[in-house]
Amino acid sequence: MAKRLLIVEDDPGLQSQMRWCFSDDLEVAVASDRNTALTALRRLEPDVVTLDLGLPPDPGGATEGFLLLEEILRLAPCTKVIVVTGREDKENAVKAIGMGACDFYQKPLDGDILTFVVNRAFRLAELEKENQELSRQHSSTSIKGIVAASPQMLAICRTLEKIAPTDVTTLISGETGTGKELLARALHDLSHRSAKPFVAINCAAIPENLLESELFGYEKGAFTGATQSKKGKIESANGGTLFLDEIGDMPMSLQAKLLRFLQERTVDRVGSVSPVAVDVRVVCATHRDVRQLIDTGDFREDLYYRISEITLDVPALRDREGDALVIAQSLLKSLGKQMDRPTLAFSEDAVRAISSYNWPGNVREMINKVKRATIMAEGKRVTAEDLELKGTPATMNGQLNLRQVRENAERQAIVQALQSSNFNMAQASRLLGVTRPTLYNLTDKYRIEQSAGTS
Numbered sequence: 001m002a003k004r005l006l007i008v009e010d011d012p013g014l015q016s017q018m019r020w021c022f023s024d025d026l027e028v029a030v031a032s033d034r035n036t037a038l039t040a041l042r043r044l045e046p047d048v049v050t051l052d053l054g055l056p057p058d059p060g061g062a063t064e065g066f067l068l069l070e071e072i073l074r075l076a077p078c079t080k081v082i083v084v085t086g087r088e089d090k091e092n093a094v095k096a097i098g099m100g101a102c103d104f105y106q107k108p109l110d111g112d113i114l115t116f117v118v119n120r121a122f123r124l125a126e127l128e129k130e131n132q133e134l135s136r137q138h139s140s141t142s143i144k145g146i147v148a149a150s151p152q153m154l155a156i157c158r159t160l161e162k163i164a165p166t167d168v169t170t171l172i173s174g175e176t177g178t179g180k181e182l183l184a185r186a187l188h189d190l191s192h193r194s195a196k197p198f199v200a201i202n203c204a205a206i207p208e209n210l211l212e213s214e215l216f217g218y219e220k221g222a223f224t225g226a227t228q229s230k231k232g233k234i235e236s237a238n239g240g241t242l243f244l245d246e247i248g249d250m251p252m253s254l255q256a257k258l259l260r261f262l263q264e265r266t267v268d269r270v271g272s273v274s275p276v277a278v279d280v281r282v283v284c285a286t287h288r289d290v291r292q293l294i295d296t297g298d299f300r301e302d303l304y305y306r307i308s309e310i311t312l313d314v315p316a317l318r319d320r321e322g323d324a325l326v327i328a329q330s331l332l333k334s335l336g337k338q339m340d341r342p343t344l345a346f347s348e349d350a351v352r353a354i355s356s357y358n359w360p361g362n363v364r365e366m367i368n369k370v371k372r373a374t375i376m377a378e379g380k381r382v383t384a385e386d387l388e389l390k391g392t393p394a395t396m397n398g399q400l401n402l403r404q405v406r407e408n409a410e411r412q413a414i415v416q417a418l419q420s421s422n423f424n425m426a427q428a429s430r431l432l433g434v435t436r437p438t439l440y441n442l443t444d445k446y447r448i449e450q451s452a453g454t455s
């Protein structure tokens with residue numbers, strides 16, 4: 001396929017000069033204002049755009065150019081944009097690079113230099129595509145219990161696999177219900193500590209005066225009621241992993257003691273004078289912004305650095321492309337099995353509603369909704385109503401053009417048919433009304449697994 005270039009330039013003389021610079025093997029389109037440029041972007045899907053910042057109705061300024069740059073990068077973030085500025089306009093060039101343009105070119109026009117800059121942008125676009133292709137090929141998670149399809153979660157899973165064999169202290173942050181504890185358990189299961197205990201404690205759920213003895217244990221007679229010595233959670237996790245959930249809620253008084261433990265790797269039971277050596281890997285999680293807690297004096301900065309040798313920021317479900325649907329499908333499958341309704345599948349409006357709802361309670365909210373729907377659904381289809389979600393009409397939803405909308409819908413329908421037919425290609429092709437070879441071509445095109453890969 002020919003490489004595609006869009007030239008956005010309002011000066012007709014420069015337009016034809018630029019066109020002339022580029023060889024015949026490029027497919028070139030020209031636009032002279034923001035609207036025509038956006039139409040051409042949607043139609044041509046160029047790999048590279050040269051963008052004159054001074055466009056009508058503000059040819060002397062750069063406002064239209066910046067607006068257009070922003071829209072191009074929102075609609076087609078992989079497009080390489082080269083901004084074209086006046087000779088003395090370094091400030092705007094720098095601003096454009098800051099906004100995400102890949103390069104800039106200063107007038108007056110020099111054909112050789114412009115061709116060089118444009119070719120370099122094409123090469124960059126090509127390399128990025130190859131890179132994406134490669135990462136897509138390794139795009140399923142084989143970590144037990146974690147269902148994911150989004151590039152963000154797949155990247156987190158890859159990091160998790162890399163850090164699991166080490167003992168680095170890891171901080172997992174993310175909204176409630178995003179899977180922080182699940183990731184912490186996976187970190188433990190994939191480590192050499194997996195045969196030893198995984199001990200979790202929720203620092204927000206235990207009153208301040210009990211948390212110390214829960215964590216560090218106590219000696220007989222340390223306080224009224226301490227009739228026996230007791231190991232704390234840290235000691236109980238010896239050899240394994242200690243998971244400190246909601247670390248952001250740990251009281252200041254205990255933060256100092258925890259820091260000491262992380263430095264010395266020994267615990268002092270309450271009421272004891274002889275420290276006990278403990279070997280644990282510490283994983284912490286929080287839904288709070290720890291940096292902000294440090295600013296307000298509610299969290300020790302030195303402790304933060306100790307617990308965050310590696311940080312994993314788990315995005316909210318609504319920000320993970322494709323995850324909501326694959327997780328919902330997997331939940332329906334397992335809950336359907338549990339509740340003796342193994343053939344349940346989502347209706348079309350349910351699929352749309354799942355993809356467009358913003359899931360404030362993340363996966364935990366989804367579990368509740370799918371559980372409810374599995375009970376409530378009449379017949380074989382789970383509707384948006386069963387999920388207590390409003391059905392939403394299909395929209396452009398920030399997608400580039402009709403081709404992208406169509407491809408996303410096609411991809412979704414194929415995944416759904418495969419899942420509801422238990423990955424039986426003959427059955428799925430009948431459901432979709434296409435032949436089996438066509439379905440094989442489509443699964444290749446969209447790189448869809450032909451078997452239940454993620455579970």
Ligand SMILES: Nc1ncnc2c1ncn2[C@@H]1O[C@H](COP(=O)(O)OP(=O)(O)OP(=O)(O)O)[C@@H](O)[C@H]1O
Nearest residue numbers: 145146147175176177178179180181182287363364
């Ligand atoms: N990617 C996923 N695949 C499958 N199940 C998931 C996924 N993410 C989360 N879950 C499930 O969602 C539920 C909530 O996850 P988890 O308890 O790990 O979230 P959390 O971020 O620790 O929540 P909180 O901050 O409220 O403690 C669990 O039942 C978990 O197994």
